[in-house]
Structures are given as structure tokens and as C-alpha cells.
Amino acid sequence: MSPTDPPALGIELVRALARLEGYPPLDAETAARIAAGATSAVRAVAAAATASLFDVEPASFLAELERLGDAG
């Protein structure tokens, strides 16, 4: 982790989110794994979103695959 990375999610925050979302209580090990996995995913998205996505429609993905498709 570099000094500019956003802080990692903590176990207590994950447990609070789980309670809020109606999940049964999480043990510390499960909460730690969720915190680690979610932290890396959130950091990656923050790092990749380097320009505005204002006009990007996620459903355009299949059309983009077809546009870029192999001609044979």
C-alpha cells in the first residue's frame, strides 16, 4: 500500500454493514477476509477511474465486443 492509497476497510465497519444489511453476525475471520477483498477491489476501481465516466453506459459492453470483433 502506498501512502496515497485510501485507508483499508476495518473489521468493525464490515460487521456494521453486515448488520445493516440484515446478515447474521460475522466472526472476526470472515469479516477480515471481506474487509481485505473489498478494500483491494475498491482501491483498484479508484485507481482505474482516471477520467470522467459521465457518458459511459455499462450496457454498451456487448456492442463494444462486437465492434472490436475478429473479422475472421
Next chain:
Amino acid sequence: MTGGAVPATLVAAAQAIAVGELSSVELTRRCLAAAQRLNAALNCFVRIEDAAALEAAARADAVRATGAALGPLHGVPLATKDMFYDPARETSSGSRVRQGFRAAARATVLARLAAAGAVDLGSLSMTEFALGPTGHNAFHGACRNPWNPAHIAGGSSGGAGAAVAARIVFAALGSDTGGSIRLPATVNGVLGLKPTYGRVSRAGAMPLSWSLDHVGPLARTAGDLARVLGVIAGRDPLDASSSARAVPRYEALLGRGIEGLVIGVPRNFYAADVAAAVATVLDRARAALAGLGARLVEVDVPEPGLLTELGRAIVYSEAAAVHGHWLRTRAADYSPQVRARAATGIAIPAATYLEALQLRPRLLAAFVDSVYGACDVLATPSLGIEVPTLADTDVGATEAMWETIGRLCQYTAPFNYLGLPALSLPVGFSRGRLPVGLQLVGRPFAEARLLAVAAAYQTVTDWHQREPLAA
């Protein structure tokens, strides 16, 4: 035919049945006998459907006797991962939660296999809810590798890889959200193809992550893979994400050779973490492709590690939605690792998930421009380490969980996010006599090109003819 040799390939078996040299009943009996004999050691089937398979085989023989036109898989025994819905049988998705579940409608891919004449031998073992690259399963037991049962058969389509490698079936159907076709193909020494996103219908396949799930075949030869893909590919009105793009005649394009084809070898990332014993085998494979007329060039690949993490943001968000009700009401029915992974999405903000989806078309275009501006096909490792043991990868939800998963999916997962077609090709064995796979990745809808490379490679090598000890 009675008592003769079983054909080596699916294509040969279909031909033998079509011309009357072999009956489907005879072939199905032999495959069922192999399944019964080997399943105790490999645990690759969760259910073997003896009676239904023999009935289907008898129907196939009766149809042939009428002189009617036959489908491309007529009478040939296959098997499918325990996650494709079929009202005629249970689909447990490798889980306790779905034990006893019977779907109301049949998966499109099962209907297409049946329409092509295939005989389905049963449901193949898988990781619980397809969430795991090793093949461990707390409820059904781990699937074992036919080359060495102490080692993993991979996941999540481990039963598919093991059953095809052990010569129980000619081909199998799996699914791939981060490597779940290609990893089992790799570690069991068979071919596995994750088609382009949208190429094969997912209607009636258990969802893990709608945006990253892919359905595809595993087989022992490029020709067999091409035949199965040709049957299952194509637009399906029941799957809104399926493409209307025409399906090429994959088998007819297999023999076009690879003279002049430019194969990209990644300069960055993919070379960094590959074990020496694996790297040596991959180098030999690339040299064989060069010997067939391909030109090898070094290419820079845009940040595959980042692509994997972006994919995780999507998979875990969608998995948390898919499993939300059961995680709230039946959490104890999940194994600890699958519970932790499926619940990871509860801590990923919705805006983050949507941004990961929004970034996808943009990063796809950048990847295609940069990589396929320099080569026709990218060749990476399928797995950078020697096939690990079941014991070494039995990490549950401990601190080693993310690292273990990450190491196994490092080379496969980026292409689920990008939706690109990727094929794992068996190219030899490591020092421990366990298979090594080369991953071929093409631009969108370039399955025919990947199959042609694999077919050319198999004309000058015999890895696909080697049989594991368990067979």
C-alpha cells in the same frame, strides 16, 4: 463394434456411430463403466445417470437405424457441470443450499447438446456455487487430479477437467467467471475454452456473476472443442446478453494453419511470477508454434492485475446480490470460504461496482488497440505454478485465502473482465509429471483463430494422446 478400442476423439466417435461401426449403447456402456470404476478415486461426478444415459443412447441408435439425418454429436457420451438446469434431475450447484433443487426449464446449452444428439452421462462435480479455483468442496468432497490424486483437479469445473482427462467422456461443459474452465483444463491436461462474452448462452446456467460468467467446453483435441462450440454457440432469445453475431464453421476453419500468424508474448507481468519448471515447458511450446510458421513478438499488456481487481469488484457485488437472501437466512449452509467470498460485496459500494462496469468497454478498447495492434493472438501461461496439492490449497477462509485464489487465477481472471476468448492448451508436463497449460487469448469472437492455433500445435505434438495413470 464390441470389445474393440474406444475411439480417441469425439469426432471419431461420432463418425463411427454415424457409419454404424459402433453403437451409441455400446460406447455409452463403456463410458459408464469407466465412470463407475474411476469415480471412487477421482470424485468427478456428483451423479452418474446410468439409466437415462442408456435410454438416450438407445434412442440415438434407433434414430440412426431409420436413416434420418444425424446431429454432430449423435450418440456421443458427454457430461455437464452440476449447474446447468434440467427439470429431469437435481441441480445442486455443488452446494448444500441447492440440494434437491429441480429447475422448471432446461438450460439452453443442455437443449442444444441434446438436439445435436449428445448423450449426457450425468452431473460433474464443482466447487460450491462455482466460487473457488481448487476443486475443494465441503459437501461433496474434493475432486482429484487423474494425473496424481494428491493434487487439485482445479475449479470450479474440476469434475469436467478430470472426467475428460480420465477418458470417461469425450467432452464436458463448464463455466468460467475467473478461470473456472481454463484452470481445470490446465491442471488436468486437456483443452478448455472460455468463449467471448455473449458467444454462448447462459440461460439456465447457475448465476455467479451475470457480467463475468461464461459457458464453454473442455475436450482433448481442438477438433472436439470446435465441434462442441459449434453446437452451443449463437444467439439465444432467453439470454439478453447473447450476441447475434453469426457463428463461424469452426471445424472447417481448423486446418487453415498458422503460417505468418503473429503471436504476442507478454513482456510484462506474465513473465514475472512463473515457476522455472513451468517456464521451460511454455518456452518449448512457443518454439513449436514458431516452428509451424508463427512469428513471436514481445508485447506490453496493459495492467492485468488491475483488470483482475476490477473484475472482483463486479463478481463480489453481483454474487452478494445473488446470494443475499441465503446469506441472511442460511449462512451456516455455506462453507466458510464461499460465505466470505460471496459476502464480500456487502462492503463494496454500489457506485464502485457501477464504475467497474462503466470502465469495462473503455478498458476493453484500450486493450484490444494496444495488444492486437501488435499481434494476432496473445500467448500467456494458464497457470504460473506447478499444479499444487489439495493439502497445500485447502486454506478455507484463513488469511491465506486471497493469496491462494489470486495465485491460481492470476493469468485467467483479466480476460473475464475483458470478455475476450481464451483457450488453455496442454503443452507438456512439469518436473512433477503434472500438466502445464499455455493460454491463447484472442480479440473478441476470435475463437476460430484460437482453435486453429491449438489444432496446428496438436499436429506436431502428442501431449493430448497421453493418458493419466488413473485411466
